[in-house]
Amino acid sequence: MTLLPKQKPSKKNLSGQVPQQIPLPVSLSDEATFGNYYAPEDAGNTLVINTLKEMLQDDGERSVFIWGAQGCGLTHLLQAACHSAEIDGYSVQYLPLDELSEFPPEALFDGLEAIDLICLDGIEHVLGKESWEKALFHLFNRLRDADKCLLMAASQGPHELPVQLPDLRSRLSWGLVYQIQSLDDEQKLAALQMRAKRMGLELAADVAQFILHRAPRGTAQLFEALRNLDHASLKEQRRLTIPFVKQALNY
Amino acid sequence: MPASVWKKCVDSLRDELPAQQFNTWIRPLKVDDSVTSVLSLQAPNRFVMDWVNDKFFDRISELVLQNADTSLSVEVKVTSQQPVRYQRRTVQQPPVVEYSELQAAIPAQNSHTKQNSNGPVLDEAGALVMDGASATSAITSATTSRIVTATPDEQQTIAAGKALHVPASVMGAKKERASTVEVRGGLKHRNYLNESFDFNSFVGGKSNQLGLAAAQQVAENPGGSYNPLFIYGGVGLGKTHLMHAVGNALVKKNPNAKVVYLHSERFVADMVKALQLNAINDFKRYYRSVDALLIDDIQFFAGKERSQEEFFHTFNALLEGGQQIILTCDRYPKEINGLEERLKSRFGWGLTVAVEPPELETRVAILMKKAEQARIDLSHDAAFFIAQRIRSNVRELEGALKRVIAYAKFTVRDIDVQLVREALKDLLALQDKQVSIDNIQRVVAEYFKIKLSELLSKRRSRSVARPRQMAMALAKELTTRSLPEIGEAFGGRDHTTVLHACRKIKSLREEDSDLREDWKNLKRSLTS
Numbered sequence: 001m002t003l004l005p006k007q008k009p010s011k012k013n014l015s016g017q018v019p020q021q022i023p024l025p026v027s028l029s030d031e032a033t034f035g036n037y038y039a040p041e042d043a044g045n046t047l048v049i050n051t052l053k054e055m056l057q058d059d060g061e062r063s064v065f066i067w068g069a070q071g072c073g074l075t076h077l078l079q080a081a082c083h084s085a086e087i088d089g090y091s092v093q094y095l096p097l098d099e100l101s102e103f104p105p106e107a108l109f110d111g112l113e114a115i116d117l118i119c120l121d122g123i124e125h126v127l128g129k130e131s132w133e134k135a136l137f138h139l140f141n142r143l144r145d146a147d148k149c150l151l152m153a154a155s156q157g158p159h160e161l162p163v164q165l166p167d168l169r170s171r172l173s174w175g176l177v178y179q180i181q182s183l184d185d186e187q188k189l190a191a192l193q194m195r196a197k198r199m200g201l202e203l204a205a206d207v208a209q210f211i212l213h214r215a216p217r218g219t220a221q222l223f224e225a226l227r228n229l230d231h232a233s234l235k236e237q238r239r240l241t242i243p244f245v246k247q248a249l250n251y
Numbered sequence: 252m253p254a255s256v257w258k259k260c261v262d263s264l265r266d267e268l269p270a271q272q273f274n275t276w277i278r279p280l281k282v283d284d285s286v287t288s289v290l291s292l293q294a295p296n297r298f299v300m301d302w303v304n305d306k307f308f309d310r311i312s313e314l315v316l317q318n319a320d321t322s323l324s325v326e327v328k329v330t331s332q333q334p335v336r337y338q339r340r341t342v343q344q345p346p347v348v349e350y351s352e353l354q355a356a357i358p359a360q361n362s363h364t365k366q367n368s369n370g371p372v373l374d375e376a377g378a379l380v381m382d383g384a385s386a387t388s389a390i391t392s393a394t395t396s397r398i399v400t401a402t403p404d405e406q407q408t409i410a411a412g413k414a415l416h417v418p419a420s421v422m423g424a425k426k427e428r429a430s431t432v433e434v435r436g437g438l439k440h441r442n443y444l445n446e447s448f449d450f451n452s453f454v455g456g457k458s459n460q461l462g463l464a465a466a467q468q469v470a471e472n473p474g475g476s477y478n479p480l481f482i483y484g485g486v487g488l489g490k491t492h493l494m495h496a497v498g499n500a501l502v503k504k505n506p507n508a509k510v511v512y513l514h515s516e517r518f519v520a521d522m523v524k525a526l527q528l529n530a531i532n533d534f535k536r537y538y539r540s541v542d543a544l545l546i547d548d549i550q551f552f553a554g555k556e557r558s559q560e561e562f563f564h565t566f567n568a569l570l571e572g573g574q575q576i577i578l579t580c581d582r583y584p585k586e587i588n589g590l591e592e593r594l595k596s597r598f599g600w601g602l603t604v605a606v607e608p609p610e611l612e613t614r615v616a617i618l619m620k621k622a623e624q625a626r627i628d629l630s631h632d633a634a635f636f637i638a639q640r641i642r643s644n645v646r647e648l649e650g651a652l653k654r655v656i657a658y659a660k661f662t663v664r665d666i667d668v669q670l671v672r673e674a675l676k677d678l679l680a681l682q683d684k685q686v687s688i689d690n691i692q693r694v695v696a697e698y699f700k701i702k703l704s705e706l707l708s709k710r711r712s713r714s715v716a717r718p719r720q721m722a723m724a725l726a727k728e729l730t731t732r733s734l735p736e737i738g739e740a741f742g743g744r745d746h747t748t749v750l751h752a753c754r755k756i757k758s759l760r761e762e763d764s765d766l767r768e769d770w771k772n773l774k775r776s777l778t779s
Binding site for chain 1: 270274275278279295296297299445485486487517548551581643644646647649650653654657658661677732733735736746
């Protein structure tokens, strides 16, 4: 893991003649926040967001488990919870278990019950390993004894995950368990437009549809495409039209 | 000043790092305000500290250089919130047992101990109470040191702990904290009992009546003939609740009773810390001075020989002193692998009781009780419906009820069966169709008399392709898997292939009566 340099402006020279304005890296931080999370009204996602916001309150649920298919926004929600808790003055720790699965879990989890909110992302990546399952189980008990919050995310529900340790499995479904629904195409369209608006971009419905049809379908990649467009439109001083999008994203 | 400098650094790092890395490593770092000469950052544990030192330290130093007016050096330490305390206190008054353990502080000084007594005394309830002084002398003389090799597991933990660097400033902070705890804890030491787990909140039924009766007996007459009380059974059936209920009853009857509840993991961790800090005698004294020792999930002692050794001696000392021991386990003592025989046999000396999964009536009663505690109006029908569907254990029952309550509050509706159905949609659906992709593939291959390997192969002849499409369409309909996941399960195909298969089968079902029949048959055999 190394520090990444700031995103460099694209070297591609589109027009070749006119001196281009170099975009300043001041586009609104795309930090994952609750406000930035598109929750369709009919899906249960608003209920989930309320639950997450209330976790740290006196009568909030201390253990929440959210699950869903890749691209449904689990990581976004976990990071948004961190963000919001930190603003309220709580201590937080986010742990992406897919990246950390090679490490000794006891050391990683050591002393975490002093932290107000622990977010464990990608639980599925460490299941089936005895040392990890035990460490998770012990962490769960310690956090519960200390009345601290644990927010977990996984690709499947507690029943379907390949958990070996029954003690751990029963604890995963002790608190609130929610499945996060992936967005359908119509919702993706709305999410794309919402995100564009927050970036200060005007994205017409037909242009959004155009992007949706051509970009990779994961929401993360869609938003990535949007960021690239934001950058290109600043640089080129162009509005987002279909021909411009086509050119800028090489479709 | 360091705080404002750090704030600027954080802002830069937030822009530079992917959000994931920022949240994992930078966000948890806190500035130690008590230090102004250097920028002292506190990491929640040693792991984060090492990582930050290794990967981010140079960049942080650079940023500090840019942002600070004067030169300011940086250090990263483990936060003082995580006390490593094992000090023998030189207290003027009685030489009380002092033992403080790693994570959360058990206040060391137990001011309730009777200061003038010189030996074990009986309290009002007839239970043996040992005060600190007598415990110390009694146990110091009784302590024998048998050398037992630590298991690799334990050794690793010990080694890791030895490398722990505890700076002097942190130690200072700990001492301060210890003394405040002592003042505040003047009336009562911390016992880790959860007050909400009492006998009133425990719902008895056929499945757990023996356990409940035994626990009530022990609460009435601790240290009596039911010593140790060994409660065993599956996960989420109320073992821990019963244990806490006894502890709470003991404390209620005698507020001075020294009851300690802990999970077996903490006993092990405490022992390991005690070994590192050469304070094993303090450890022994502490655990042997309690009136009741409640250890949860002792199956996790398995394979930890040194911990078993320590526990064996503690166990004997407590039993001899007439102090109550309560243990829980997920299985019958004789069935715990990796546990010494002499421990197994001792566990059976008192009373061993099993708790079974609650039957329907008890599950309904549990739900009604939980709803009452949450001050929620739960109709009997709705409770019955949940209890019928959720059968495995009480934790899951509780989780389901929480979801129903959250959903009812959110939608501002009363809880009836319809609402329960909506709130637990995915859970119920899962029960209705416990169908896996593997299962679908197997059944489809059998049905069309082709090999499973052919179904997953790249072959595109119709005799194989059509069943494959059928299986994909069934997987989409009967499981909650996403299209890419289904594609992956079918020999790493693209999700568009799955989508195409689903569409194709859908239109064929309208046109082709044979295929429609196949579809029905397969669906029936998979879901029945």
